[in-house]
Amino acid sequence: MERDPPAGTEVNDTVLVLKAQAGDREAFGELVSRYMRRAYYAALGLTGSHDDALDLSQEAFVRAYRARASLDPDRPFYPWLYQIVRRLCFNLQRDRRTRRRRMEEATPWLQDQAGARAAASDPARSAERSELRSRLEVAIDALPEREREVLVLKEFEGLRYREIAELLGIPIGTVMSRLYTARRNLAEILGDVL
Amino acid sequence: MRNGGAAAGDERVRRLLMSGLDGELPAWEREELERLLNSEPSVRAEWDRLVRLKEVTDTMKLQQPPDEVWKDYWGSVYVRLERGIGWILLSVGAIVLISYGAWMGAQELIADTEMPLYLKGAILATMVGVVVLFVSVVREKLFVGRRERYKDVER
Numbered sequence: 001m002e003r004d005p006p007a008g009t010e011v012n013d014t015v016l017v018l019k020a021q022a023g024d025r026e027a028f029g030e031l032v033s034r035y036m037r038r039a040y041y042a043a044l045g046l047t048g049s050h051d052d053a054l055d056l057s058q059e060a061f062v063r064a065y066r067a068r069a070s071l072d073p074d075r076p077f078y079p080w081l082y083q084i085v086r087r088l089c090f091n092l093q094r095d096r097r098t099r100r101r102r103m104e105e106a107t108p109w110l111q112d113q114a115g116a117r118a119a120a121s122d123p124a125r126s127a128e129r130s131e132l133r134s135r136l137e138v139a140i141d142a143l144p145e146r147e148r149e150v151l152v153l154k155e156f157e158g159l160r161y162r163e164i165a166e167l168l169g170i171p172i173g174t175v176m177s178r179l180y181t182a183r184r185n186l187a188e189i190l191g192d193v194l
Numbered sequence: 195m196r197n198g199g200a201a202a203g204d205e206r207v208r209r210l211l212m213s214g215l216d217g218e219l220p221a222w223e224r225e226e227l228e229r230l231l232n233s234e235p236s237v238r239a240e241w242d243r244l245v246r247l248k249e250v251t252d253t254m255k256l257q258q259p260p261d262e263v264w265k266d267y268w269g270s271v272y273v274r275l276e277r278g279i280g281w282i283l284l285s286v287g288a289i290v291l292i293s294y295g296a297w298m299g300a301q302e303l304i305a306d307t308e309m310p311l312y313l314k315g316a317i318l319a320t321m322v323g324v325v326v327l328f329v330s331v332v333r334e335k336l337f338v339g340r341r342e343r344y345k346d347v348e349r
Contacts, residue, residue: 025275029268036267041256050259058267062274114253133254154216155251161218173209180208183215184240187247194246 017073020065028068032061035078038157039085045152046089048109048141056092060084079167090145110137110156132193139189147182150175211241215248285332292328296321 013034019027039060044053063084064071071080112133140148153164165172187194210227213219219227231238299321303314 025272029272032268032271036264040259040263040267044256050257054259054263058271058274061271062278065271065275066278109257110254111257112254132250136250136254156254156256161213161216173205176209176212177205180212183212183244183247187243190247190250194243194250 013077014073017068017071017077021068021071021073028061028065031077035081036061038078039081041157042082042085042152043089044109045156046086046145046149047092048106048137050107050109052089052092056088057085060088063088082167086149093145106137108133108137132190135190135193136186139186142189143182143185147178147185150178151182151186154179207237211237211244214241215244289329289332293325296325 013031016027016031020031036057039057040053043057043060044050047053047056060081064081067084071077110133112129114129140151143151149168150164153159153167154161159167161172161175164175168175207230210219210223210230213223214227231241300318303309303317306314
C-alpha cells in the first residue's frame with residue numbers, strides 16, 4: 001500500500017502549505033494528491049466502508065483547506081490532516097443510524113491475500129478464507145474506536161509504534177496497551193477459528 | 195483485586211508480548227521474553243494465541259479502490275470547495291434579503307390601523323422567530339463547527 005511521500009518532500013510540503021495559506025489552490029491540490037491515499041486508507045480502516053472512506057477523506061481535505069490559516073507550516077501536514085479524518089470517522093461511527101445502514105449494506109473492506117492465492121486451486125479453502133475474512137471484519141468493527149484505530153494503523157498501514165504515537169499524540173506505552181487490548185479482544189471473538 | 199506490583203508486571207508482560215509480536219523488541223528484551231515464555235505456561239498460551247491471530251491479520255490488507263477513484267479525487271475535493279463558497283454567499287445573501295423583507299413587512303404591519311393588536315403581535319413574533327432561527331442555524335453551520343473542530347477527539 002502507498003504510504004509516505006518520498007523522502008525529502010517535507011520541505012516541499014512546507015512550501016505547499018504556505019502557498020495554500022496564501023490561497024493557491026493548485027498548491028493545495030498537490031497536497032491532496034500526495035496524501036489522498038493515506039487519508040482514504042485511514043478512513044477505510046476506521047469506518048470499514050469504501051463510500052464513507054471516500055466521502056470523509058475528501059471532506060477532511062475540504063475542512064483542512066478552510067482551516068489552513070491555523071496550520072503551522074513548520075509542522076508536518078499529514079498528522080494534522082489525520083486528526084480531521086479521525087474526528088469525522090469517529091463522529092460517523094457514533095451515529096447509530098449510520099451503523100445500522102452500514103450493517104445492512106456491508107461490503108468487504110479487507111482483502112485476503114492468502115485467500116486470493118487459494119481461490120483458483122482450492123475452492124473449499126477459498127470459501128474458508130472468505131468466512132475468516134468476513135468474521136475478522138465483524139470482529140474489528142466491534143472493537144472500541146481507539147483500539148480499532150491503533151490496530152488498523154499497526155496491522156494494515158504498517159506503522160511502527162513510534163509513528164503511531166506521534167500521529168495520535170500519545171505515549172508509545174499507550175499504543176502498546178491499546179494494541180494488546182485490541183488483539184486480545186479479537187482473539188476472543190475469533191477464538192474457535194484461531 | 196491485583197496489587198500495584200502485579201499490575202505493573204502485567205503491563206510489562208503485555209508490552210513484551212506486543213513488541214515481540216511486531217518485531218520491535220531489542221535483543222536484550224528478546225531474551226527476557228524467551229525466559230518468560232519458557233517459565234510461564236499462561237503467558238506461553240497467550241503468546242501462541244496472539245501469534246495465530248497475527249498470522250491471520252498478516253494475510254489481510256485494506257481493499258484497494260478502483261484507479262478511477264484517484265483520478266477523480268482532487269476534482270471532487272475542488273467541487274466541494276467551490277460549493278462551500280457558494281453556500282456561504284447564498285446564506286449571507288439570504289440573511290440580508292430575509293432581514294430586509296422582515297423589516298419592511300414589520301413596518302407595514304405597524305402602520306396598518308385596522309388589524310387587531312394581538313394579530314400584529316403574533317405575526318411579528320413569527321417573523322422574528324424565523325429570522326432568529328435562520329441566523330442561528332447558518333451561524334452554527336458556518337462558524338461554531340469550525341471553532342470546535344476537535345471537540346469530539348479523544349486521545
